[in-house]
Amino acid sequence: QTTAELDAMVTVCRACPRLVDWRESVATTGRRASFAAQPYWGRPAAGFGPAGAPVLVVGLAPAANGANRTGRMFTGDRSGDWIYAALHRGGFATQASSEHAGDGLELQGIRIVSAVRCAPPQNKPTTAEKATCAPWLHRELELAEPTLRSILALGSIGWDATLRTVREMGWVVPRPKPKFGHGATAELTTPHGRTVRLVGSYHVSQQNTFTGKLTEAMLDEVIASL
Template sequence: MERLDPHPVTGEPLPSPVPPGAGWPGDPAGPATPVATTPARVRRLAASAPDVPELQARISVCRACPRLVRWREDVARTGRRAAFADQPYWGRPGPSFGDPDAEVLLVGLAPAANGTNRTGRMFTGDSSGDFLWAALHRTGFAAQPTSVAAGDGQALSGLRIVAAVRCAPPANKPTPAERACCAPWLERDLELAAPRLRAVLCLGSIGWDAALGAARSLGWDVPRPKPRFGHAVEVPLGLPDGRSVRLVGCYHVSPHNTFTRRLTPEMLDDVLLGLRG
């Protein structure tokens, strides 16, 4: 029999993973939200999403990649870290978080098993997120220097966080097929943001490649040969209306980079501040 956990706000019993419409703070989906169960259905549901809230609702209930669905839900039920044993887990794909009218999109890799997969918010509940949110606050994008849990009052202005893959993958390594299946969600994120979009910040080479692929699929003008990822590397992406969007690279905020000081707070601040120009 599945154990019921208390809801973080109401205290009422809540099954884990969190079902759509259960009252989790910030949950964009409801019981009637259409569910993608195949790559073809991902493409259809992404392309037909009329706005950012509906797109995120559909993302948050996606079940198109069996390996990722099994992994994220197994972690939510039995693979929890001891420190979080008594907490409810989101256990679903991570929807974007931030300003729906943002002029900047930040593209990450994928949710962490005990971070986004636990809290339901991108880059929340792990050390990578701690590093990123502190910088977002210092540079004026975030209302608070920490992001602990859904419903904690955190907000973003002018920036929205998305990802190349929306489910927590085993060993933080989605397969090429899983990346391809998830790509239409990012394509639609870019398409909906395009009228206001000025810049796309990519954390790591996977985010960089995903953003380039999405832009190319949308018919945007992408430089050839494919630009190589690097920290603070910047290339223009041409939009069909004649405007250009800045694609900017940044080392990922993973502990591997931050603990070794390959990426320092000052380096991240410089990149974020540069997005305002």
């Protein structure tokens, strides 16, 4: 299986009834007024970025009116304004903004996925939904492992999902379990003996960026370390 095949398969997943209802109801009757005339994706968001990238970003989930509308991770929402501007400053993105899926933005050396691939109500997936979506991250990591250098976990959900998944895959994870924090790091060892560095960052959600909990300088610093 290739990364392109994985992307195609994930976009038709319907394994979580509550999330299928939510993503599709937002996409039909629940559109934000300012986007009412736009088509909505209303499906799981596939990974964005080249296969074989040495850096994998693991976010939380698509935003209901962001990637659930545009079909591309962090595209068309405030979180995307932050992450793509920072990735552009760090040399990973060809442009600093990301409005819609056909805007010409390309990533270089980095691929973005989420721990949960469908938009959840209040951005809060249940424990069962996180577990149901975990095999997609598992497969993503299997495909990425041969060339992977670093994983950037956005928020504690991305951090925990990554650690849980790699442990299941037989990677060696330090004990006690590494704690999430902005700038936290952990060295992971794959079954092939490769070392992959896990780096934590506060999520680029508005509640962090509007309040100043996450600044551009803080984000630039973790991206420069990848």
